[in-house]
Amino acid sequence: MGFLTKRSFSGGIHPPSSKNATKNSAIITCPLPSTVVIPVSQHIGAPSKPIVEVGAAVKTGDLLTEPGGFISVPVHASISGTVKAIEPRPHPLGNDVLSIVIESDEKDEWNSSIGPQKDYLQLDKQEKIRRIRDAGIAGMGGATFPTHVKLSPPGDKPIDTFLLNGAECEPYLTSDHRLMLEQPKKIILGMQIIVSILGAQNAGIGVENNKPDAIKVLRKTIADLGLPYKVYSLPVKYPQGAEKQLIVAVTKRAVPAGGLPMDVGCVVQNVGTAMAVYEAVAEKKPLVERVVTVTGKGVKNPQNVLARIGTPYSALLEFCGGLEDNVGKIIMGGPMMGLAQASLEIPVIKGTSGLLILDEKFSKKPQEITCISCARCVDVCPMKLVPTILAKKVKYNIFDSLEKDNVLDCIECGSCAYVCPSQINLVHYIKYGKHQVMKARKKAG
Amino acid sequence: MEKKLFVSSSPHITDRESVAKIMFTVIAALVPAGIGGVYFFGPKALWVILVSVLASVATEAVIQILMKKPVTVGDGSAILTGILLAFTISVQVPLWIPAVGAFFAIAVGKQVFGGLGFNPMNPALLGRAFLLASWPDYMIRFDLARPRGGHLAGIPINIDGITEATPLNVFRQLRDIYSNTTEFTGVQPDVHQQIDTLTSSYTSIKNLFIGDVGGCIGETSALLLLAGAAFLMYKRYIGWKIPFGYIGTVALLSWIFGGKTDLFSGNILFFVFSGGLILGAFYMATDMVTSPVTFRGRILFGIGCGVITVLIRQVGGYPEGVCYSILLMNLTVPLLDRWNRPKVFGKVKK
Numbered sequence: 001m002g003f004l005t006k007r008s009f010s011g012g013i014h015p016p017s018s019k020n021a022t023k024n025s026a027i028i029t030c031p032l033p034s035t036v037v038i039p040v041s042q043h044i045g046a047p048s049k050p051i052v053e054v055g056a057a058v059k060t061g062d063l064l065t066e067p068g069g070f071i072s073v074p075v076h077a078s079i080s081g082t083v084k085a086i087e088p089r090p091h092p093l094g095n096d097v098l099s100i101v102i103e104s105d106e107k108d109e110w111n112s113s114i115g116p117q118k119d120y121l122q123l124d125k126q127e128k129i130r131r132i133r134d135a136g137i138a139g140m141g142g143a144t145f146p147t148h149v150k151l152s153p154p155g156d157k158p159i160d161t162f163l164l165n166g167a168e169c170e171p172y173l174t175s176d177h178r179l180m181l182e183q184p185k186k187i188i189l190g191m192q193i194i195v196s197i198l199g200a201q202n203a204g205i206g207v208e209n210n211k212p213d214a215i216k217v218l219r220k221t222i223a224d225l226g227l228p229y230k231v232y233s234l235p236v237k238y239p240q241g242a243e244k245q246l247i248v249a250v251t252k253r254a255v256p257a258g259g260l261p262m263d264v265g266c267v268v269q270n271v272g273t274a275m276a277v278y279e280a281v282a283e284k285k286p287l288v289e290r291v292v293t294v295t296g297k298g299v300k301n302p303q304n305v306l307a308r309i310g311t312p313y314s315a316l317l318e319f320c321g322g323l324e325d326n327v328g329k330i331i332m333g334g335p336m337m338g339l340a341q342a343s344l345e346i347p348v349i350k351g352t353s354g355l356l357i358l359d360e361k362f363s364k365k366p367q368e369i370t371c372i373s374c375a376r377c378v379d380v381c382p383m384k385l386v387p388t389i390l391a392k393k394v395k396y397n398i399f400d401s402l403e404k405d406n407v408l409d410c411i412e413c414g415s416c417a418y419v420c421p422s423q424i425n426l427v428h429y430i431k432y433g434k435h436q437v438m439k440a441r442k443k444a445g
Numbered sequence: 446m447e448k449k450l451f452v453s454s455s456p457h458i459t460d461r462e463s464v465a466k467i468m469f470t471v472i473a474a475l476v477p478a479g480i481g482g483v484y485f486f487g488p489k490a491l492w493v494i495l496v497s498v499l500a501s502v503a504t505e506a507v508i509q510i511l512m513k514k515p516v517t518v519g520d521g522s523a524i525l526t527g528i529l530l531a532f533t534i535s536v537q538v539p540l541w542i543p544a545v546g547a548f549f550a551i552a553v554g555k556q557v558f559g560g561l562g563f564n565p566m567n568p569a570l571l572g573r574a575f576l577l578a579s580w581p582d583y584m585i586r587f588d589l590a591r592p593r594g595g596h597l598a599g600i601p602i603n604i605d606g607i608t609e610a611t612p613l614n615v616f617r618q619l620r621d622i623y624s625n626t627t628e629f630t631g632v633q634p635d636v637h638q639q640i641d642t643l644t645s646s647y648t649s650i651k652n653l654f655i656g657d658v659g660g661c662i663g664e665t666s667a668l669l670l671l672a673g674a675a676f677l678m679y680k681r682y683i684g685w686k687i688p689f690g691y692i693g694t695v696a697l698l699s700w701i702f703g704g705k706t707d708l709f710s711g712n713i714l715f716f717v718f719s720g721g722l723i724l725g726a727f728y729m730a731t732d733m734v735t736s737p738v739t740f741r742g743r744i745l746f747g748i749g750c751g752v753i754t755v756l757i758r759q760v761g762g763y764p765e766g767v768c769y770s771i772l773l774m775n776l777t778v779p780l781l782d783r784w785n786r787p788k789v790f791g792k793v794k795k
Contacts, residue, residue, distance in 0.1 A: 255790075327450070335456060335457040372561060372733045378740070386782075419462065420459070423459065
């Protein structure tokens with residue numbers, strides 16, 4: 001690790017943080033919704049398969065589905081009540097996905113097997129991983145990759161470094177920040193479990209230095225627990241929290257193009273995931289709730305809310321004082337990588353780190369004009385791509401050379417489109433280009 | 446749901462930059478040099494600038510109307526082209542010259558290719574090259590181009606037979622005389638000293654720097670151009686790679702080849718501040734549309750401009766080579782970008 005050079009990565013941007021509205025408001029629990037909608041697919045990988053039937057009575061934490069494959073996790077009832085329907089419902093990704101609808105009995109009775117487990121740290125590795133999978137944990141930073149898969153690297157990829165991602169570089173979002181302040185012990189103990197599974201010699205937490213309070217609390221917690229983990233204070237720059245950028249900033253190791261963190265001996269998990277891991281292994285508690293930052297000019301009372309998975313946006317927003325009249329756009333996640341939502345009936349899922357409500361003024365995209373080759377996108381691309389050339393090729397339907405141009409290395413961070421003076425939505429074009437490349441690959445076999 | 450929501454691809458925020466903002470900021474950065482031009486060359490300079498700008502804007506608007514395209518003169522790019530073209534011509538031209546030049550710049554240099562963003566070469570420089578090729582008599586007349594001072598080209602020298610009054614012109618003529626003195630004995634015994642005065646004396650360099658010398662309207666004042674360029678660099682609308690690559694190359698090669706006859710004896714300051722180099726390096730070579738987007742491409746582009754400029758200045762048929770060097774390098778941009786793609790993050794050498 002270099003001590004003379006700054007811990008950072010090349011490229012990147014400095015958007016306004018816009019976190020002030022919620023960074024000092026403590027996490028509050030959203031009242032139980034009358035109905036929850038739980039999609040069978042809230043993770044990357046095969047959708048899970050329902051094992052309950054319409055009319056069944058369920059308790060909070062009961063298993064609703066079984067994994068649909070190795071890269072898959074189950075989902076659980078997030079409230080107690082009756083299964084009302086199993087049918088396709090609007091999903092945050094934009095399509096309709098098979099979902100299990102539960103009507104609340106307002107008792108919130110929990111599955112009786114949930115509770116503190118003795119000597120959880122002494123469990124063998126496979127049992128810990130099984131508990132993590134059975135709890136339905138998928139990366140809570142937003143990418144929702146099944147956590148047990150990340151914690152089961154193949155034998156030829158030894159892991160020596162585990163990094164916990166507390167960068168939270170997306171503007172507006174403060175859910176990870178609040179979690180680090182309010183649940184540092186659970187996070188660090190979760191980290192301890194992950195480190196014990198991976199057998200990593202080095203472990204650290206990367207936090208952007210605009211959260212000095214979190215850095216202080218984490219350092220103190222680690223010291224109190226007598227653990228050897230480091231807390232890295234990272235310069236504020238977007239996308240500092242992107243996996244490859246975090247790894248290079250902390251360890252100076254560059255994940256090979258097209259490769260995974262494990263290729264350089266690293267595994268990265270989000271702080272929220274670490275807490276979920278702790279609860280899964282030490283309490284056998286499945287992932288049925290998460291912290292969501294509800295913020296933006298379009299909502300009356302921005303705050304950090306602990307919400308049950310499956311809570312419809314409408315219920316969540318009502319709890320936050322409701323919407324202002326001039327709402328223009330509702331985004332799941334942050335403004336850089338979040339997904340615009342089409343309906344208020346869409347539910348909170350495992351990857352919902354925030355719900356950002358923009359007013360009309362900020363919602364409309366200006367008309368795209370021609371590229372003037374200003375090279376700003378090239379200068380900010382953290383993956384060192386040439387976004388303008390990629391986008392031009394896609395625009396003119398030239399897909400055959402895109403793969404050679406490393407289009408698949410794009411992490412869709414949005415830095416290029418953020419700085420484009422011609423308002424070209426480069427990410428939009430590049431995503432489409434990636435899609436075409438993958439389609440061609442599939443066709444070729 | 447009664448209310449419709451906007452749905453679009455991420456990101457959902459931008460830094461609120463726009464092409465128009467960039468263009469008008471560059472225009473603002475050129476205002477000091479424009480005022481300097483009017484100060485040094487008299488009120489007619491203002492007319493040349495105005496005619497050039499109006500002709501540019503009118504040409505763009507008329508073509509876009511005729512082609513049934515949206516009229517985009519509001520983005521400021523045609524205004525900028527007009528200003529840059531006016532900056533590269535002599536104050537002595539008749540006023541139809543900038544009008545014709547601006548028409549050519551916009552019509553043939555830009556709109557033929559599809560308008561802003563598609564032109565392969567800098568429209569203003571293409572307009573100037575067209576004027577220089579078509580009406581050289583007007584374009585190379587600088588004899589009255591500096592009504593204020595007392596000396597030729599603002600330089601305290603006085604040699605018979607030198608007619609064209611820009612510092613680079615004087616230099617080329619003096620050096621021709623100097624290198625011929627061995628054949629023609631007794632010719633201009635003090636030429637040696639005059640060249641030194643021109644290229645190295647404090648007065649000469651000072652006049653060059655502030656712009657009190659003969660030349661085109663907006664090119665003479667290094668001071669005012671650099672002030673604007675510093676502002677643009679601070680705003681990050683121009684980078685360091687092209688101008689520094691360009692000027693650095695000119696400085697190095699001029700030091701090597703710009704002496705009287707010996708190598709490594711050229712005066713760097715004289716060649717850097719003479720002619721259109723500062724204007725060209727900071728405002729023309731950096732034109733976003735016609736310069737590379739890649740990191741290494743931009744440096745090589747600057748170096749290439751520098752090499753061609755010095756080649757033309759020292760051995761070519763013209764005393765100044767900034768215009769042609771940039772136009773020629775403009776044509777290499779697609780190749781420079783293709784050959785100098787950045788290495789993708791995490792790419793290991795094979």
